[in-house]
Every structure is written in structure tokens, then in C-alpha cells.
Amino acid sequence: MYKITVGMATCGISAGAEKVYKSIETLIKDKKDVKLAITGCMGMCYKEPLVEIFDGKTTYLYGDIDEKKVQQIFESHIQNNTPIDELIVLKDYKTGPEQEFTERQYKIVLRNCGLIDPDSIEEYEARDGYKAIRKVITSMTPDEVIDVIIKSGLRGRGGAGFLTGQKWKFARASVSDQKYVICNADEGDPGAFMDRSVLEGDPHSVIEGMMICGYAIGATQGYIYCRAEYPLAVKRLKKAIKLLEEKGYLGDNLFGSNFSFRIKLKEGAGAFVCGEETALMASIEGKRGTPRPRPPYPAVKGLWGKPTNINNVETFANVPWIILNGWEKFASMGTEKSKGTKVFAIAGKAVRTGLVEVPMGITIRDIVFNVCGGIKDGKKFKAVQIGGPSGGCIPESLADTQIDYEQITKTGAIMGSGGLVIMDETTCMVEMARFFLNFTQLESCGKCTSCRIGTLRMLEILERIVDGKGEDKDIEKLEELGEFIKKTSQCGLGQTAPNPVLTTIKYFRDEYEAHIKEKRCPAHSCGALVKFIIIPEKCTGCMVCARQCPVNCIIGEKKKPHVIDQSRCTRCGKCFTVCNFDAILKD
Amino acid sequence: MHMPIESKFFDKETIEDTLNDPSQVIPLLQIVQEKNGYIPEKAIEEISEITGVSISNIFSVITFYKQFRLRPPGKYIIRVCDGTACHVNNARMLLDILNDELKLEGTDTTEDGLFTVMPVACLGCCSLAPVIMVNEDTHGKLTPQKLRKIIKDYQRKGKENH
């Protein structure tokens, strides 16, 4: 008996998991004793496509699989019962070449991700699914539920870190004929995919969390607001909701009680600011998603003017676990004020990138060097960018900072929703700041002048600096504008937009100065400030670059090494991108 | 309440479900966008008639959200990821190359209507950065050479089918 499972989250599919799945399907067609299944993100995105084989005793995880390797594995492992050691990345989820990646992780939110078939209620239930909602309905009062969540110390995972139980208490206290529960699945941070992975891999844990919230605050209608660019998450959520309705797990009088709860799915339409709670509600109501001032808070006046509780995907996914395992166990993990775990989507220059869930209190150094295996290609670790466009960077010198809301805020960054970009010596910090500001600038809803015009002014200055046209006092101007925008913007977008700029100035002022005063990019990254040089040993004299150079400043004869006339080169970078022999160096 | 209108874009059930409901503007736009790849003017008129929201209000919703286009896209939509992971892996260079190869000067669609290039934030496969998506197909770990080859392949395919 074998069970073969293929990781089929968005990234797995992009990496070729569908082809792998199909070829396995064909190979095992006549084998009655082999079962084929799919699952969500297993976390090791850097080893996709991933295929797991369970023989009844041991689980073997194979990484970097293609159709050819499927054939090999089939012949050796399935037909001859001989696992192929060189292709195995992890055995029984704990030993093997990639064990360092899992050792420091602790899975609460991702407890089922990559283990179960997300489309199957039965598989979710086999792992204690829908037990927490039953327990709550049959043996706890709403106030007791809220008390447990408060005592657990769970804080909102969508960014701001407000105490979840406290928020529920406010919503419960509002009196109204109708209340709403909203799950914020707008995940706007470009390059973060925690929520998407949970929705694709374990939608039921989020739905169960919403039900428990509905019971606690006295709401009967839930909404999930899902980001437009997540077609697979939308598909799996739709299916989950439909199956639950058919099974009687959503609707009236659930589990033999008088508690009723329904869920509607709303798809976003591509606007980062709609992740902000008041903008999100405007968007559900069918309007432009512009934020409005708070108070009144959603707990008092939310969707269609009714009391509403809104939480993030990850926040909800924690809830059933806390109910079943007790607040004590949750609160025993982490630091004084940050309890439980945090999921991070790790990207950038680390050896291992993917989805991790680590206990609060772990240091950044531990994440970078142990969980993620350090920096790729033997380069030097420089900084992490945490919290996406609202966050900031934390330099190597502060790598012993713990994952804890307050400690991270102290550095000038924010915990944010879980985007973590690891950067090495070749990443230019000024360019990184420009990248994030460009993003927020485009996403500003335009309501406040300081946010709309202020971020544009800052962006113009940053563009000038990376273009080698920086001026004296530019750094001071950025600082002034940044502080002003933070103070005078209405919503979190404007209030946090300057963070990436201000933190990079704080920790990497010398890089800004090098760009401005010496017209030099210390990371050798900014196109306008680097030199392009042809390495004679590698150049084959194919003449491609010379033909493409817009100013004809590459000189050389056919089949002989070429040279760039630096005095005429405009540093457009064209030659660098056309050379087929890696013969052009950026310096 | 007036009788459901004759519609080119929506079936009867959809109209009945959304009649006089202003909160359905975005879902209705999404149906049109999904089917047509853009929002034709006629569809805006119909949505206005169905939901009771004024045409100018619908326009302001369309222009607010990035998902909606007012003009038809090319045959191949190239989504170039410029999310964080792709950005630190040189995604900007891919955009430069596309602009250059496809001679897009300030517009997003090629003159022959074959390609539309759209920068997007995170396609959800950051471990394959830098990434582009051409219609439904994802291409990862791109280099300038690979990208140029991909464009050539689609150009050939596009011409063959003309």
C-alpha cells in the first residue's frame, strides 16, 4: 500500500506539479494498492515540485521532481520498494538533508497545510476539524470563548497586532439585530503569500475560526474578502463553502443547536488599500475602496452600518487550535506580549525560501541562518525587510532582534503580516526603498494630500538618487517629508508608507550618501551608477552586444574580445542583457 | 421594480439575483471582465440599469480597481511579476526587455494586438523568481535569453494562427 501526495499550491503548479501529477496518474493506473492525492503548500517552495510517498510506516518527501524523476521513483520505490535516497529531502517530516528547515518550526496555523486534501471535509475532520466549533456550541458561553481568546494572548496577524479577544469583546458588546464577521484575505504585501497558502491548503481551519467568532460575538453572517489575483484560493474556498452547506455545517441550527452561520465569498478587484478594514467594507458594499476615519470602529459601525468584527486569515486559523488545545498551551509559546507562532513567507537571497511557521521570540538571525540556511552563493547577509511596503528593514547588526511586535517596532519596522525578504550585499537599500515607495505611491487612494502628493515627492527624490542625480540635502528632505506624511495621513497606508525609506536612511545612510556624493552604488546594483565591463576571457566576439548598443560604443572585431568605450557608454544595460556568454560584468 | 432587461452580458438568473442591488456592481463587472477581457461601454450601461447605480459612479469604480480594463487586451497577456522576490531578482530588467523587444512606447498593447504587458505584484510563485505569466502559463527562473526566446515562440505561434 502506497499513498502518493503531490503539492499543488499555486507555486507547485507553476513549477510543474500538474505534469508530475499526470505522469504519476498514468504510471499507477493499474495499481490498485497505490493511492494518489493532492495537498497544499508543504512550505518547501524552494524544492518544488514536491512529491510525498507514504508506505504505511514512513513518509518520504522527494523534492525538485520532474517527469523523468517520477519514472525513476516509480520503478525503484513503488515497484521495487527501494526509496531513492539522493532525491529524498525529508523523511517522516524530520530527518534528511532539509531537516534544518523544519527543526525550529512549530505548526499551529499550518497544522494541516501540505498534509490534507484541502477539498476534503473528511480529511480536515480526521485531524480534529470542526471539533472546536462543536465544543464551543455545546459547552461554552460566548463570554467564555472570548475569555479564552483573550487569555491566550492571540494578537491580530494582519499587521497591527491588536488583541483579538478584546476586539471580539467590543463587537459582542454592540447591540444590533445583525452583526457581521469578515475575514480579511486581501493579502496586499507584494511578495508575501502566507494567507494564500493557508486558504489554498487548509480553507476549513479559517472557516471554523470564523464560525467560532460568529458564535462569540453573536453574528450569523460571514464574509471572506479574497484578493483578486488568487484564483486557486477562490476556487478552493467556493468549493469548501458549497460542501459545508450541503453537509449542513453552514446554514441554520448548526450541530443541533440554535446557532446559525453563513458565509459569502467576495473577490477583491485589485487595490492594495482595500486591505484596510474600512476600505474593505466599502468595497464589499460595491463602492470605491477608500478608507474612512475611525472611530466609529467596525465593532460599532461596520459593514452596512452594522457591528462587524474583522480579522486576518491567519488570526482565524489560530482560533480552533486554541479552543482545542487550551489558551495555556498557546500562551506558553513566545515572549511576554507576543504569544504563539508567526507564519512568514520568506523570499530573497536565502538558500531556502518558502513558507515557515516559527514560535514568537525566535531571533531574526536564527531564521536567516538556521531555518533558511544562510545566504545563497556564499554572499554576505545584509538586512531583512519585514512587513512589506508598510514595514522597514532590519540590518545585520540588529539580527538578534526577536520576532515580537514591540521589539520589531522599536527598530522602526513593523511585524506586518509576514513578508520577510532576505537581502545580501548585492541588494541596494536605496533602490529597495524606492521599490516599496513606488508601490505605495501607486496604491494611495488619493484622499489625503499628504499621502497623495507627499509620497510622490519622496519618490521623485529617490528616483533622482538611484539615477545618480541626487542632490545635497536630499536625505534631509526625505526625512522631513516622511515624518510629515506619517503624522498627517488618515489611514495606515499613508502612516506607514515612509517606513521603508526612513529605516533604510537610519541604518544605511552611508549608502544614500555614496549615491548622492560619490555617484556610486555600493551594492553595484543601480544601473545608472555601475560600469559595464567585458571580460575578455569569456567574450567570444559574437558581436551581438555591439550591434545592439544604442550609442555604438562597443568596439571589437568578429571572434575577438570586445571592449566598451566607457566615455561614451550611457549605462543603459542593454549589452548586459543580450550577451549569451555571461561575458559582461556589472561593477 | 421594473422587469429584467434584455442582456448581452448576463443570464437571467444573474440579473434577478442582482436587480437593484448596488453592492453587486463589482461582481457584475468581474463577470464581464472575465468573459471579455475588458469592460465594453454597453456593459456599463446594462450594469447601471440592473443595479440602479449611475453610469458615472460605475466609471469611478472601474477606474479605482486595477483589475478592470476599458480597452480590449492583446491575444497574449504577459503578466510580469514585480513583487518583492522578483524585484530583488531583477524583474525590472525583464520589463525593460519586453518594452524594448515589443516596441511598447508608453502603451501596454502591441500594435498588432498580439501582446499586452502588465506589471503585477506577486504571481504567487516567488521561489521561481523572476517570473512572468503568459495567459495561463507560468515561466520562472527567467534570464534575458530565456525571456527573448519565449517572446519569439509566442510571436511565431501568434502568426501561425492568424
Ligand SMILES: Cc1cc2nc3c(=O)[nH]c(=O)nc-3n(C[C@H](O)[C@H](O)[C@H](O)COP(=O)(O)O)c2cc1C
Ligand atoms: C493599507 C492597508 C492594507 C492592509 N492590508 C491588509 C491585508 O492585506 N490583510 C489583513 O489581514 N490586514 C490588512 N490590513 C489591516 C486591516 O486594516 C485590519 O487591521 C486587519 O484586517 C485586522 O485583522 P487582525 O486584527 O486579525 O490583524 C491593512 C491595513 C492597511 C492600512
Ligand code: SF4
Ligand atoms: S493615507 Fe493615503 S491611502 Fe490612506 S486614506 Fe489617505 S490618501 Fe488614502
Ligand code: SF4
Ligand atoms: S555579446 Fe558577449 S560574447 Fe558577444 S561580443 Fe558582446 S560581450 Fe562578447
Ligand code: SF4
Ligand atoms: S550599457 Fe548600453 S551604452 Fe553602455 S555599452 Fe552597454 S549597450 Fe552600450
Ligand code: FES
Ligand atoms: S511548497 Fe509550494 S507553495 Fe509552498
Ligand code: FES
Ligand atoms: S514576487 Fe514574483 S511571484 Fe512572488
